[in-house]
Amino acid sequence: xxxxxxxxxxxxxxxxxxxxxxxxxxxxxxxxxxxxxxxxxxxxxxxxxxxxxxxxxxxxxxxxxxxxxxxxxxxxxxxxxxxxxxxxxxxxxxxxxxxxxxxxxxxxxxxxxxxxxxxxxxxxxxxxxxxxxxxxxxxxxxxxxxxxxxxxxxxxxxxxxxxxxxxxxxxx
Amino acid sequence: xxxxxxxxxxxxxxxxxxxxxxxxxxxxxxxxxxxxxxxxxxxxxxxxxxxxxxxxxxxxxxxxxxxxxxxxxxxxxxxxxxxxxxxxxxxxxxxxxxxxxxxxxxxxxxxxxxxxxxxxxxxxxxxxxxxxxxxxxxxxxxxxxxxxxxxxxxxxxxxxxxxxxxxxxxxxxxxxxxxxxxxxxxxxxxxxxxxxxxxxxxxxxxxxxxxxxxxxxxxxxxxxxxxxxxxxx
Numbered sequence: 001x002x003x004x005x006x007x008x009x010x011x012x013x014x015x016x017x018x019x020x021x022x023x024x025x026x027x028x029x030x031x032x033x034x035x036x037x038x039x040x041x042x043x044x045x046x047x048x049x050x051x052x053x054x055x056x057x058x059x060x061x062x063x064x065x066x067x068x069x070x071x072x073x074x075x076x077x078x079x080x081x082x083x084x085x086x087x088x089x090x091x092x093x094x095x096x097x098x099x100x101x102x103x104x105x106x107x108x109x110x111x112x113x114x115x116x117x118x119x120x121x122x123x124x125x126x127x128x129x130x131x132x133x134x135x136x137x138x139x140x141x142x143x144x145x146x147x148x149x150x151x152x153x154x155x156x157x158x159x160x161x162x163x164x165x166x167x168x169x170x171x172x
Numbered sequence: 173x174x175x176x177x178x179x180x181x182x183x184x185x186x187x188x189x190x191x192x193x194x195x196x197x198x199x200x201x202x203x204x205x206x207x208x209x210x211x212x213x214x215x216x217x218x219x220x221x222x223x224x225x226x227x228x229x230x231x232x233x234x235x236x237x238x239x240x241x242x243x244x245x246x247x248x249x250x251x252x253x254x255x256x257x258x259x260x261x262x263x264x265x266x267x268x269x270x271x272x273x274x275x276x277x278x279x280x281x282x283x284x285x286x287x288x289x290x291x292x293x294x295x296x297x298x299x300x301x302x303x304x305x306x307x308x309x310x311x312x313x314x315x316x317x318x319x320x321x322x323x324x325x326x327x328x329x330x331x332x333x334x335x336x337x338x339x340x341x342x343x344x345x346x347x348x349x350x351x352x353x354x355x356x357x358x359x360x361x362x363x364x365x366x367x368x369x370x371x372x373x374x375x376x377x378x379x380x381x382x383x384x385x386x387x388x389x390x391x392x393x394x395x396x397x398x399x400x401x402x403x404x405x
Contacts, residue, residue, distance in 0.1 A: 027284075066289070068290065071366060141403075142398075
């Protein structure tokens with residue numbers, strides 16, 4: 001696993017009328033895409049392979065506070081990029097917000113972040129997103145299928161999910 | 173001076189008729205008495221909204237009352253009161269639109285919409301749909317059109333509306349989404365496609381199939397094509 005995955009809102013990373021060529025919209029940095037807590041940013045380890053990225057999507061979609069099905073956007077960052085740019089990260093399974101136990105070990109936090117470091121990370125993410133090389137969108141239907149499959153295989157319990165999400169999963 | 177009351181029934185086959193309340197006796201005097209009988213327009217007992225005003229219209233107030241006997245009104249009176257009703261409804265709609273817009277702006281500014289998580293504006297919009305029922309679409313379309321050049325606001329509005337059940341947004345939701353598909357901002361178009369994905373059905377599928385041919389942004393085009401496959405299954 002030599003990549004790190006982050007959930008983003010893809011549309012916020014496209015250039016707009018007022019952005020320069022490689023510029024990044026402020027909303028992409030100040031919104032949920034790069035929201036930090038304690039100067040740390042949550043990421044998930046995975047391979048550069050859609051099947052494995054789906055495991056990260058499952059981890060995110062099965063967060064204990066997840067309320068509804070939605071399409072999910074993921075961008076991958078090459079793990080080697082972090083040390084090369086003086087960005088520290090550590091394995092933090094205890095911080096993994098997922099109900100799928102076997103995915104907790106994939107969780108890492110990029111720590112001691114500053115604005116300068118966030119901009120470095122954002123620049124790399126924008127490059128990857130715009131080149132489409134390490135960007136994945138899972139549609140709502142695909143996210144539903146991942147959750148249903150996890151329920152069927154016993155990796156997840158329906159009762160642990162939020163009521164609204166349970167209803168959405170039962171509705172089809 | 174008598175008070176003049178314009179009545180607008182709440183029924184769909186409604187009619188308005190002006191009548192007067194005598195200041196002393198408080199008896200009702202119908203303006204249309206002796207005119208054409210239009211009983212077919214009058215449900216037996218309805219709950220009506222009215223404007224109460226003095227004759228020169230300087231003091232007016234909204235209120236409601238129920239009554240059970242509409243016996244006669246002339247076509248001329250009916251036509252005049254229809255104009256009055258339209259003005260009243262336009263005024264009420266405009267007021268409600270401004271109020272809703274005032275509430276939506278801070279909600280969208282304070283909390284970004286995040287995939288998989290409810291947003292407080294969703295509940296507000298849902299309540300508006302329940303409260304205003306048939307005019308909710310006009311209300312929300314009005315807000316949408318007024319803010320068409322504010323892509324961040326439009327995106328949030330579409331994301332919230334797109335999360336409502338399709339039967340609550342028919343047909344205005346689809347109109348809003350189709351209009352958004354030609355917006356210059358990718359974010360707005362993305363929100364519109366997400367709404368179609370959530371609503372599903374053959375109408376959404378039809379719109380997506382047409383739009384897939386037009387979209388030029390590759391990742392959005394791929395998304396549309398995947399949603400078409402998902403909805404076709």
